[in-house]
Amino acid sequence: RSVKSYTHQDNDDPLTFEINCSLVLLPKEPMQPRYFDERVGFFTSNYTDFDMNPQGIKTIRMIARWRLEPKPEDLEKYKSGELVEPAKPIIFYIDPTTPKEWVPYLIQGVNDWQPVFEKAGFKNAIYALEAPSPEEDPSWSLEDARNSAIVYKPSTIANASGPHVSDPRSGEIIESHINWYHNVMSLVHNWYFVQCSPVDPQARSMTFPSELMGQLVRFVSSHEVGHTLGLRHNFGATSYYTTEQLRNPEFLRTNGHTTSIMDYSRFNFVVQPEDNVPRDLLFPRLSHYDFWAIEWGYRRFYQFADADQEIPYLNQWVIEKTKNPYLKFNGGSESGLNDPRAQSEDLGDNQMETCELGIRNLKVIMQNLPEWTKVPNENYKGLSTLYPQITSQFNRYIGHVSKWVAGVYTDAKTVEQDGPIYVNVSKNKQKEAMAFLERHIFTAPLWLLPDYLSELLPSSRLAIMENLQSSAIKGLVNENVLVRMLRAEEQLGPGTYKPEEFFMDMNRSVFGNYGQTDIYRRSLQNIYVNTLCKMIEPEEQPSGSAAPVAMMRRMSASIENNDVKALVAAELESIAKKLKRGRGDDRTRAHYNYLIKTIEEL
Template identity: 55%
Template sequence: MRNLKTQLLLCVCSFFLLSVHAQQPVPSPANAQRPDTSRRAPGMPPALSTAPKPYKEVITAKAETSKGIFWVHKVEDRFYFEIPDTLLQRDMLVVNRISQAPAGLRSGGSFFGYAGDQIGQNVVRFEKGPRNRIFLRTISYAEYAKDSTSPMFTTVSKSNVQPIVQSFDVKAFGKDSSSSVIDITDFISGDNDVLHFSSSLKSSLRIAALQADKSYVVAVKAYPINVEIKAIKTYGRGPAIPSGPGGGMMQGGGGGNMTMELNSSIVILPKTPMQARYFDPRVGFFAVGYTDFDANPQGVKNISLVKRWRLEPKPADIEKYKKGELVEPAKPIIFYIDPATPEKWVPYLIQGVNDWQVAFEKAGFKNAIIGKRAPTKSEDSTWSLDDARNSAIVYKPSDIPNASGPSISDPRSGEIMESHINWYHNVMQLLRNWYMIQCAPNDSRARQLQFPDSLMGELIRFVSSHEVGHTLGLRHNYGSSSSVPVENLRNKAWVEANGHTPSIMDYARFNYVAQPEDNISTAGLFPRIGDYDKWAIDWGYRLFPEFKSPEAEQSKLNGWVIEKLKDNRLWFGTETNPDDPRSQSEQVGDDAMKGSFYGIKNLQRIVPNIQSWTREANEDFEGMKTIYQEVVSQFARYNGHVAKYIGGIMETPKTQEQTGPVYELVSKAKQKEALDFLQKQLFNTPTWLLDQQIFDKTGQSGLTIVGAVQDNILNRIMSSRTLTKLVEAEAAAGKKAYGILEYMGDVKAGVWAELTTKKPIDVYRRNLQKTYVNTLINILNPPAAATASFGGGFGPAAPSLVSAEKSDVRTVVKAHLQRLKAEAGSAAAIYTDTMSKIHLQDISDRIAKALDPK
């Protein structure tokens, strides 16, 4: 007989054995008489183990039974799981969601707290314990060793004992003692991290103790691969947290109770995990990962596996697939449309799903993904939005202007098991704002606050496709549109044939470069499933049956990627790089200076028309204010795209089989071009943006609006981080780099042009110049809360190595301020314009105080 230590160690290690290893034998009840070391869950009173009773005494004739992965029995007010021995030691995924949201859960502006929102996720395993007990463990996959025969496997397992979170008495054994009946009533009626809110989420939502007398189980239903538990839960609510020094309280109230309906799905994970595919930073997929202690013989290696659905040919079609024929998958990806969705938008949402079919054909599958209406009760009385087998686009009647595409995956392989795409009702306002600001000069339908349903439907279709892409595993490709020459975006024939970006996963919303005289239709304005999307799906979903492991196919995939990336339209630019100007949110084209120039021209067409385009009978001016602010935000965005060139570092991930650098400096010429753009378009006051008639109706201020945009960009391009990158670039590239002295001289020449021209300095320029000086003073004398070091190194992950005292940045800034102080003082002496004179005197005084603080 094995001792207890060995027994528990084998249970802990069973995940690492995966499907290629035999399941450990389950001890019979007669052989399970060992000391009981189990504990009840926190808050549960200790209970004495009682001997199992005959089956019919527990599951009586009154039982209501639901048959599926487990048999679920309801006997009067008690719920039982009948768990077959074959499902012991099997990994199961638990996903918890709000099925009916409580009033008052959401704080103002929160994206969370709606029906369908996920509140927890765990992997669990049932196993037999001593004295006729069934244990429930939660399983972690953070650390891993593959070879179960190696000493490393034993060492890792000993250091990663999986916790027992619940112990159940076996109430009865099933037929031939091949199943165990446990009473799960108290577990599902209570409150725990496995089936309900995670601890961290409870804290953030201020959810207090469960009110047991106001909570109850609604239903427990079994399905072929899952069990669904639905319960009404009433929780106390913690007090609201003060929002800040002013003492105001967060929205959402404080104290009292909240009642909600929660749904927990227990889904059996495949006995044989899907063959994984290793993550490749050159193709943008989401990933799951773990630390592998076997992969590196002299250390450890972090392994990342891409998230994707299990698409496989039907057994009869495998040979056809190998020959390159299109085949239907054994199990297609199906997205149902939430029955609560307004009917007029349903066809557009379905089309947004089906648009991806062409991409899967590149991977060898036809009809691989299908959008469907949810069946009615008469068509299928068992269908439920909460059933974990059903992926869906979920409609949320919220004022939040957003949509999102999360997914649930098997942590062992990255296999996507299910997804609920969130479509918030007010995403339509977001779409209206985007399209009006970027395309109204080219599409007359967008010159009004209420779009025609036909236009809004096409916009919804675009968002649907984008979010479905996320659920297929695809990340944002911020760099995709940078492969398109700006000139092509104005070429009607080219852009209507190819689209303005090769990826719908790009944040290149619409073609804002197109000008009215180009006569470009919506085919050249809207995003679509593009070349990159087809390539990414091909890479992620194409099967190579000749390879039996992710390691075996790695060389094949690497060679394939290298060959494909000879086509620049297939390049992936990560959304996480803060330094590469090719990878930017909501930028189109290969040159931000050219693209932003055309975008601003269109904004200049919009501003004079805002009053007429936003006119609505019997309404106030809130719509006018919103659209004007959207123009300002878009203008700021265009300048932000340009600012990223200054100190820019381009990142092109490569393997060692590829030639050329991974990191490259943006050329000096391009950086100077970017600065010249900012001087002309932003630092020279953008008077076209100032419409006093709009301000008179909305209460907005031109000084505040222009100042906010200027301050943001000036703080960015004169930040210690940007200046440090220039110093490091000069150290690496010498005279080829844009050196910090030359750069700061160029910025000063524009911002302080009046020191040369002696023209009066107007209020907009005076404010800009004050921001300039304050930014540099903060570098010289950082505020108390500021960090004492500057970011350094090439690439977004480079460590901060340059201390404030050691960097040339402060030295240069100090000398720069000294020179500026002298020039401002000299100019003040000869200025006759009073405001200009006292402004320059003030500047000189501020700098003097900063240089010699006392």
């Protein structure tokens, strides 16, 4: 421990920190590693091995996992399939400064993993303990790197994270300090409110009963602990259940609403009030994939002398197991893919159906929002906090559906597995997505703009709608989507969803029959035409301003030498031609004339 003082670079204020530094001797014998397999989502430790003398270079990727081994006296029992306690269990201490109210739930979130490790042959493999008091153990310290802990951060940050430190030689996880920021409670409050309040009356308030918030804390704890066990996000885990299953209490009781807690699965927004699904089935919990992933990562195979010899056996095991889709891993957006099944915060195998039901729930909330966010003797802060949460949730639904257009399913495989890795989403599914978007966003969702919005909040209804429609159009009409359509067409020939048909659908959704318009329709048409124009003549980026990484990845496809610009130009020409025949009042005519001018001056 040392105390350091610095001077703040901006205002010369003195700043003093107490800094703790732990040096931990790594084990003499490195743990036997398990090599990474992209079909099971683990974090890794990597190195390049020149001693192996490969012809070229070979990156060795070992999964991050704790060293769970049977005690020497239990080894034979373990080999014969008996459950045994590990020599060194995984223990998480709860930071003693954590508000007492939440401690039992944080502990529960850790202990929820116990039955999961039984699949790998270990009982009591993981648990949480309250930190010992100074009287009980004067040498215990939260900062000591030998203790893993859930650290309480009295902070406005609305998040939590589960990092770990690994032995670089083997991937062995040495310790973990989970960050649990106090304000993560506002995050889960807002999600649960916008996703489940039509179904759960206790969610209709700005402060939840302690027991309900406790369950939400438990879910966050479980998810973060999952990261510290080595597990990555499995964004595909919410893509296997049908809409019907997601509304069926029996099914949910057995399977949960996601095959893994490691998705960003949030709460079951598909359930409708008439489904009579009890509250405990609305929270994400550990399920099929979590059990399998831990078994794959942590089961010891003593019949093999080392990690290399396990490889063929493990490959066959994964091939067999992942014939069950509930056991599949799909990292999705984290790996920059275009698979609509691997999205965060989505639900179900058909998002056109599940988002429809999610929107139905949002409409109920909108009608009741002023009432449900009321806090006696306070102003409308609750309303102003929750309203943007509703538009964000709606925006997510639109995003989930958009991803189906020009989507590409991706299933990682080894050469022993049949079938393609990349498969284009069928034309029917893409048309279904376009129909959804026409219904819910290109037809202005005016239910999102009730009168109380202009009366009680400073926001502009026009700006809100413009933002929503603009983000929908930009997510759909862009270089990447069009280039993927060209690729699918080149690969599969006619019968794919071609750019021409896509523009026809967009054109109908945005302009209808080129008749009378209202203020929202005109804004939508401006957005569409401007977006197309920018694809032909992109705005100059001011030098030195780097586009955000996400933006660059989304817009990375080049359109300089393919058909895209010609197709966009043809669409603009066709719009201009039809606008000239358009009919409407003076405002509509002025608007049409301006659009014609914009296109012709391009």
